Amino acid sequence: MSGPNSDYDPVEVTPLRADEVEAMRDAALAAIEAAADLEALKQARLDHAGDRSPLALANREIGALPPQARKEAGKRVGQARGAVNQALAARLAVLEAEHEERMLAEERVDVTLPTDRRPRGARHPITTMSERIADVFVAMGWEVAEGPQVEAEWLNFDALNLGPDHPARTMQDTFWLEPAEAALVLRTHTSPVQARTMLTREPPIYVVCPGRVYRTDEIDATHSPVFHQVEGLVIDRGITMAHLKGSLDHFATAMFGEGITTRFRPSYFPFTEPSAEVDLVCFVCRGTGTADGGAQSCRTCRGEGWIEWGGCGVVNPRVLVACGVDPETWTGFAFGMGIDRTLMFRHGVEDMRDVFEGDVRFAQPFGVEI
Incomplete structure (x- = not known):
């Protein structure tokens, strides 16, 4: 082993x-x-x-x-x-x-690069303009008032001193709702909001009323059956045309830039007395009426140096009485302008149909301003 x-x-x-x-x-x-x-x-x-x-x-x-x-x-x-x-x-x-x-x-991704996966949206410029206008007056201490678009005949006409025979009541200017005995219309202006305000509030009153209105106009470059207005109402002690002029000058400056003022031309409106048409200094030629160094007439104002903007005046005492306001104690002024026209002036829009046809290519350049 x-x-x-x-x-x-x-x-x-x-x-x-x-x-x-x-x-x-x-x-x-x-x-x-x-x-x-x-x-x-x-x-x-x-x-x-x-x-x-x-x-x-x-x-x-x-x-x-x-x-x-x-x-x-x-x-x-x-x-x-x-x-x-x-x-x-x-x-x-x-x-x-x-x-x-x-x-x-x-694999680094540059998050700052633009992407076309989802097209960038835009707010409609009428909405933006309405809010911008409201902001101007809210900054002055005013309030924003709203009302229904289907309005009572009395508030749309009678309370504003537009009598039964006034041509604005006819089918030529007003959309009436059926049945006729309901006495309802699609409001033709935002003035009923002012009447509702005076009926529900105690003076002093400082309100601005932007909104959509309706009239039986044919659609063309400067008219539409559906458009937008902004109206202002002041009811207080000692109110005069001077207060109205100062307010509109400030409004014009906020919309069109420094140096833009207004002028009044005598006119007539049933709900104001005295009444005036409001003109703007042309924001292109700055009131000179000329372009290209004076060689040509300004195309925007057609050489006049002024552009028609809206209407205004001191509130008619009959309107105050109809809305429960004592004209011996209180006075006021009111004005109204087209929001669509203001937009067209500011941005050089030549055809009102572009504003309402819903083509996204019109709204996109205005972006998503808030």
């Missing part, structure tokens, strides 16, 4: 010789260092640190050695495998950092 192989020399086992272990380690380190990306590093790990790698196979040979030889061989192989694993971890960190930097550079 033979004894244990105490003379076994592990150096004679080729995979465990010091030079072979060092060669395996150096080959693994070289492959790891040469890996240019994560995929190449993965393959290097499989080739030099996997279960079938040279160092893994050499590690299996250690079990066949006699006890006295295992320690030295195990230490030699273990140090080689440790060096390989450290190199793998270090190279992995470098390659992952490079990969992340490359992704940040290649």
